Amino acid sequence: MWTPDDTYAIARIDLPSASTHGWQVRLQRRGEKFGKYFADRQCGGSRASYRAAKAWRDALVERLKEQDQAPRICLKSARNSSGVVGVSKVAVSASNGETYYFWQATWCPEPGQRRCVKFSIRRHGDRKAFRLAVEARREGVAS
Known part of the structure; x- marks a missing residue:
């Protein structure tokens, strides 16, 4: 620290x-x-x-x-679709041509390191996946 x-x-x-x-x-x-x-x-x-x-x-x-x-709440911009710093909605295209959507949390535990975790919108639903990503970011930044 x-x-x-x-x-x-x-x-x-x-x-x-x-x-x-x-x-x-x-x-x-x-x-x-x-x-x-x-x-x-x-x-x-x-x-x-x-x-x-x-x-x-x-x-x-x-x-x-x-x-x-604490997670920063900011105004939405073209670069931030969620309004929470480090949390974004991402789309992943599979080899079968299907697209999967996730809420992703990203943080840096130490200089030069990056961590991210994705929560499936299909599995959790949009709101719950978003909440899980916000909480993951908060925990990742705090640790």
Whole structure:
């Protein structure tokens, strides 16, 4: 599991002309920006403001990790027929010429690895196959 290094998303701000000294945390996830400034003067010095910035950043990263494990609901587009990231409807053509339809869940358990599982619409019905794919994706991302 990924953990941030000591300076990830933390930058030192020193502007003597504006009497501004402190640490700034800036992160962006899924288009949403997060940021907070920790002034040396208000925190009790440079080391204390850095510790406060790091603690805030670590808490934010943990909160974002929890959000990242939940399936994302998004607007439907030409590239996403289900509205759930990592879940798609696929058609497989058999050698006998028949086409079979599935709901497929896809996720990456680790960098460079990809997992997918298909649920037959013929066997489970459209709604149940979709629900099974969403649940498989959720479990696969969480593990």
